[in-house]
Amino acid sequence: MPAPHLQWPEATNLSPSVDVNKQSVEVPGSKRPGQTAHYRSALHPLLTPETKETVHNFHEIFENGLALAGPNATLLGERKLVSKNPPVWGNTIEWMTWATVDARRRALGSGIYKLFQDGTVGGGALKTVGIWSRNTANWQITDLALHLFHLTNVALYDTLGRDAVEYIINHAETSIIFASTKNIATLLKLSPQTPCVKVIVAMEELEADTKAVLTSWGETRNIKVMEFSELEAFGKANPSEPLPPSADAIATICYTSGTTGAPKGVLLTQGNMSIGAHTMLYGTDFRGKEIVNLSYLPLAHIFERIVELGGFAVGGKIVYGTGDPLKLIEDIQIIKPTFLPTVPRILNKLASAILAAGNAGGFKTTLFNKAVQTKLANYHATGTSKHTFWDALVFKKIQALLGGRVQVVGLGSAPMNSNTLNFLRIAFGCDFKEGYGSTENCGVGCQAIASDNTSAGTVGPPGICLEIKLVDVPSLGYTSEDKPNPRGEICTRGASVFKGYYKDEDNTKASLDDEGWFHTGDVGEIDSKGRFKIIDRVKNVIKLSQGEFVAVEKIESLYSASPVVQQLYVHGDSLQSFLVAVLIPDPVQLAPIASTVLGKTIAPESTDELAEACKNAEVAKILLEKLDKEAVKNGLKGFEKIKYLHVSLDPFTVDEGTMTPTLKMRRKDAYLKFKKEIEALYTLDPQNKFAL
Template identity: 55%
Template sequence: MPLVADRIVPWPQVKPYDKQSVPVPGTKRPGQSAHYRNGIWGLIDEHTPNSLVSLDQLFNDGLRIGKDREFLGYRPVISTNPLKFAPAYTWLTYGEVDLRRRYLGSAIHTLFQKGDLVGGEYDTVGIWSPNRPEWQIIDIALQSYNKVGVSLYDTLGKDSVGTRTNFFINHAHLSIIFATSEHISTLLKLAPKLSTVKMIVCIDKLPSEAANLIREWSEAHNLKFKEFSELEAEGKANLLQPIPATPNTVASICYTSGTTNKPKGVVLLHKNLAIATQSNLYGLELPDHAILLSYLPLAHIYERVCELCTIAVGGRIGYFTGDPLRLLEDAQILKPNFFPSVPRVLNRVYQAAMVGGSVPGLKGTIFKKALQAKLERLHATGESKHAFWDRVVFRKVQAVLGGQVQLVTSGSAPISSEVMDFLKIAFSCEVAEGTYGMTENAATCCKSWPNDPTASGTVGPPHPVNEIKLLDVPAMGYTSDDKPNPRGELCVRGANCFSTYYKDENNTRESVDEEGWVHTGDVAEIDQRGRVKIIDRVKNIMKLAQGEYVALEKIENIYSSNPIVSQIYVHGDGLQSYLVAVLIPDPILLSKIASTLQDKKVSPGDAAALAAACKDARVCSHILSTLTKEAQRNGLKGFETVKRVHLSLDPFTVENRTLTPTMKIRRKDAYNKFKVELDGLYSLGEPSKL
């Protein structure tokens, strides 16, 4: 059995920054580029020596590093009224989690064996819970006893809980669901529509009165109800040895968030997730017993793979309290080394820092000088540290996340190169746009290399587990023969990639071709250093009246890097020649703009005054001008630039069904919400040239 250290592959002493990926000779064909592979490590798969090929193997690696090492951490509640959490983290060790996964796995397997639980094509088990230690214990138990985990989005809005949860449960044929106490009543109300469910398990400890009441309510629907500790006790009394998985054992059905239509269930094998984790261990540089701060939803593949990497190296995972307003407090107590994040969070960090630093006087001057000095050094050498400016200026930014962060990753959506550069110099650590990926390739496709002076704006070369190619998109004017660099739809292949959507042959055929290439829907360019740059979208594009194609998500991402933008929805009509938008402004910056233009003090907390400012033509014109400058600075074409904007204080949320659980815009629902206002912008007629 290989040593755990053998799975971590270090960077070579000299990185070939000029050849980060290389074309495979003889693979160029008409209508597509050559196949590109990682410039250092080539292509790995499940047959590569010392590679992880199953998830139970991965957990055992973490366990072998030390069963007494801290593993899963949380802040206990010490008061419910008012809600208050302990000032320190409490930890479960690897050894304790090992025992609990055996107890839980034994109980679940026995229930399926006895016929108390009845699987469909697979023995599926649902998890409906926010991030917490029990989520990971359940998932590890399922991996260890050949069960298939199905995570339900904990962030579903009230309006969509019934329909979407009902769909997930019946589609995946769930017969047992682990849920936190706040979801139990929802499940019982849905019970008449849940034809497959036989048992509900409450993850939380309940008062005996409440537990008895729920038990009676469950029995009325012919459902069995158990508490988490009760199921663990049953497994402890009838302990079974873990069942080794094969690489091709199904591990999870992970549902996409569904921005345009019903979600798709991505069937992920043990090897898909294990080899994706292995690929992320190439070049991973974290301290011994590193800490990850877990706050991104575990129903989303990106967070799951980040946590799997942490487990594989015997690291620690500290879960946030569940309240976004306490996230920074959690970070300052936990002091994480690894902070997986998303652009919507990192953009706010950037905006807050820039607003805080852009003040008059000596403080603002020092901030600008420090910023300029570090950016020049970054672009010249790739070095993100500076002994003087880190101590004088940027340690305050670093302290926001606890002061010990060594790796920040940005995933799930594009982020601007300006924001990436700032984050690198502000946190003085590796900040990677990636891994770039999707549910269908286990969040693993490309990743930028550390200390690359010009990496920002790219997602780096393909991972060691992947090869990529570009397909021509004639309708959008992108070809693999474009100069100076090939362009086209990005396709990816590798042992981490899925092969089927659950019970969905049509979408499977559209996404995966006969050679195993997954078509991502992203348009990319491969630059002369072998790095991938995402430049457009094939999916979710629309054609304006004059025949020009526009990728609305790309445009939204560009505008979102501006501090005034809290949220933005860009809308196009095929009968019109220009774009319009709904913008939810940052209240602090909106108050400053309104105060200046209206010549009176407008407070960020004065909702009525801010609402009035949103209707002020001067304010709208000023913000539109700001957006136009942002568009020009990022090279948007005239037809890609928003020409009219509606300001609103009514945000896009999961609750009002305008956001997916992974915080992406639901375009149809967003349009319906602001249909009157958007149609009103178009009714004004075509604007004059700006």
């Protein structure tokens, strides 16, 4: 067995002598008018395909992990499903070894490749294979199988609606789709609009009667419905030798979630994603530690894809839970991960629950507050998130919420309030690695250093495979000459940057320039320590009636630091002079406000009573006052502040189409949902001559 490419400490471990006061370096001679110099990480030489100690394709990633772990070590695990109707999950994990996964990916890959070779499927410009399912071990085995034969994964979010599924299937010309049982019926119903689909493979074992119905239905649509095990056995009986490893093979068309317009298909190669995985790993010492990752963020999203590739590369274990968001904490406590990728919306809920419990009153609250103050002071002074006494007395139960073994939390997807982040660091006593990226750069644009105890609010230096520059945005007043920190649109260039948008030359040219720079649309600034901070978006800027430009997403982000916010939609109208908003409050924060105003005790679980309280003008006034504190704290100008507020417990969701599968706001749909209420807010202002 060959020696692994990724070895420690050179490949993934930061030197203890890292200077946190100089995290980026300028490339000499790269400064131009209207933009900053090119910045690279000061922590490691620029990682390129020519770097010897890296991985260049998925074959090397898998072989690297296999060499480190050994063929008999466990690799993929799943919580055992005890019964299907209704779903009942056991507390044990069913495991597969590296050798088992290797054999299964080869068999399945041979089966899929044979279908393409004999013309059963195919016909598109690329040999694309769809996956439309929640995260499972079979999802990952399918992906591993595809890359042995240079087949292209088209991953569909399990929460996608029919229109988006239809568009992506036809755009990618996907002729074979692996789907969860619940999605097979939808695919068969869609088949008149998706004539390219020829084979559907059930990700789970089908009940005999279900299989008979779906098979017969498929025959009427000229579609073959197969079981996963059936295709795997077919490949085992018709083995093919995998194609030579390639960094240039298109690994995936990763469709962006589409906040406006149709989704764009991001073309990523095996080389892009492999170096992206190496970059994400950098800065964590895995030597002598068990690596267990709970897979629950959607595998259709680049963040989870790169995280799991990194897990393979270092010989780690990946475990798939129930896929039920309501059982996430239960999954965590049974699986006991050591590495946990997550997003701010989940951490904010945890923080809110912990603080509510800690401040319930009495001696326990006094003890809790003393523990928090002591640990925060120690963290700011020394950078350590652990404390022998207070961890044992107060935080042990809190840390058990995450299974008690988490060493690193990987945080991405959206900005997070720095105070909340530091609180969670000391509460859970582990490293938090906050990062920034996009699908187009494999999610590894920047990554904060865990040992930097002042990093909260920033996303750290550039990923070690990228260069970053900031380009002036005159319309928003951001320039590379701004003081004290240069500001501008973030542009990235390097080995993890995508090859273009599939069948979309116009958007490719608009986003990817002739020098290879990807123009992200995000506005950032770089501080004196060489760390980047995301401060705005180039788009989603509106002009109010008196000529002021307002970046509504930036304002939403600043206001959302308030604990009362669960979701917030800020609305501006070019015929109006002020902003209004729709607030979906956090029930834990809303309950005591409602109790005070209405003069009776209302619990956070009392949904009906809280919904009624949301209609109370005094409750809305208090909530707006709490939001105003964030506006003052962040120095918002008068026209940037929310003037009137509509409060509701009816959240924005993926299912109704007001959120994307990655939980970004679909602004037009969010507005239409509350159009009546938003228009009513403008009638509240006696000076509003445009009142509706």
